[in-house]
Amino acid sequence: MKITKVKNSKLASVDFNNIPFGRTFSDHMFVAEYQDGKWQNARIEPYGSLLFDPACLALHYGQSIFEGLKAFVTQTNEAVFFRIDKHIERLNISAKRMCMPTVPATMFMDAVNTLVTLDRAWMPNKPGSSLYIRPLMFASDEFIGVRPSNRYTFVIMTGPTGPYYAKPVSLLASDQYVRAAQGGVGEAKTAGNYAASLLASKEAQLEGFDQIMWMDAKEFKYIQEVGTMNIFFVIDGKVVTPATDGAILKGITRKSVIDILKDKGYEVEERLLSIDEIVEAHKSGILQEAFGTGTAAVVSFISDITYKGYRMEMPKSEDCKVGLLAKSTIENIRFGIEEDKWNWVQKVVVPESIGA
Ligand SMILES: Cc1ncc(COP(=O)(O)O)c(C=O)c1O
Structure with a gap:
């Protein structure tokens, strides 16, 4: 995987005490293209705009899917994903239903491990905070007409999120x-x-x-x-x-x-x-x-x-003691306080290409 690092990180401009959801994105993103029946040109590059043609199929006929998952810092300062295997599985269920190619779990994991390692400083380490991970895939054929695309773009972007205090x-x-x-x-x-x-x-x-x-x-x-x-x-x-x-x-x-x-x-x-x-x-x-x-x-x-x-x-x-119990149990498993008896938490693996 080709890695192009940012020249100037945006990290210093982020107020980690006040992170509006969905508006702050980490320095890097993963991009790969599907063409001729296979994923190719997998790369990590500075987060930024993508270029596409006005005839891009996704814009017209909606062949477009996404996922939403989180990575956390545990109480022992380890970076972990929560149930990432299930998110990959669901991404591929969505892909099949929308007549799109599936994403190999190895490509997904390599991408996300590299991305999270490169942007490790973007992971808030306060309890309740997380790094939100947004994978997305869209049809990228330049063609007007209703049929499945032959080409697709897969992107993974990430961004820090603060604790979410949802009012009822x-x-x-x-x-x-x-x-x-x-x-x-x-x-x-x-x-x-x-x-x-x-x-x-x-x-x-x-x-x-x-x-x-x-x-x-x-x-x-x-x-x-x-x-x-x-x-x-x-x-x-x-x-x-x-x-x-x-x-x-x-x-x-x-x-x-x-x-x-x-x-x-x-x-x-x-x-x-x-x-x-x-x-x-x-x-x-x-x-x-x-x-x-x-x-x-x-x-x-x-x-x-x-x-x-x-x-x-x-x-x-x-x-609501049942709801509160469910919430605290999930939060405690993610934070490493409660036993992870179902193996829901998976450590971020530092890729050899980046080193420790
Ligand atoms: C329509 C819809 N229902 C339910 C959920 C909750 O799913 P999850 O618990 O996997 O985040 C989501 C969020 O992904 C959603 O978009």
Whole structure:
């Protein structure tokens, strides 16, 4: 892999006590191109603009996928990734669904190990902070016409993120818009899913809500997920989350939370969950917790849910012991405080080409 280092690092200009999410990018990025049936020209270069033609297929027909994962500094000052194998697996599930080439795990790991080692100084080491890693792939044929591209560009960019103090979110259960339907592309982390959510979110925000709670596309009855998080409820002592059905993104935090809570002795049900059941549980006082899960905040509590004009206040976040337990367990495993019994944490390996 060819490595071109920056001449002048931007690091000194970053205020590590105040890092706005998604706006600060580390010095280097990884780029590779897929052409003639193989990945080639893998390189690390200074972070910067990419050149593409206006006929670039991704811009027109949306063949574009991404991932979002994090690297952390542990209490013993080691740089580690969290569940990186699952993110590679999901990237390739997205690639297959969008008719794109898969990324070999070895290329991915070489790229990310080199990138994180080169930009190690960009990794915040305060608890709760992390280095966000954003892999992305897009179709790069210069062609107008609907067909899979022959050429693709794969990029990995990174950026520091501060601790994420998410305030409880107010949700509108949409009976007007859907995020994804069975048979569609909801299970892929593809750009169009996020574009499809924007109008619904914007309208909900104008009404004072933070995010949409997405329902199934057929009956607008079964809960799918919220904003860009999976959703969990605690009903009468049982943890319930919608079963993934082809339309719901298979969240890696979701799976981690399920494994942790089962391990801690909770009964966890993955099943169809209707909004009517939530309304009934709320009315009868057995709805004990509501929270979303995702890489960004691990767990975000839900303040209220409104469905067809009926507003339900959710239990206070400080009383959500199941959600708080899931959150602290994941954070402690990442920080190296709690035993990593499932081998979710993987050390960043310093590539020989860079040296220790
Ligand atoms: C639509 C959607 N649902 C759920 C999630 C949560 O997934 P994860 O826990 O893997 O971050 C994300 C974030 O990646 C998302 O974009």
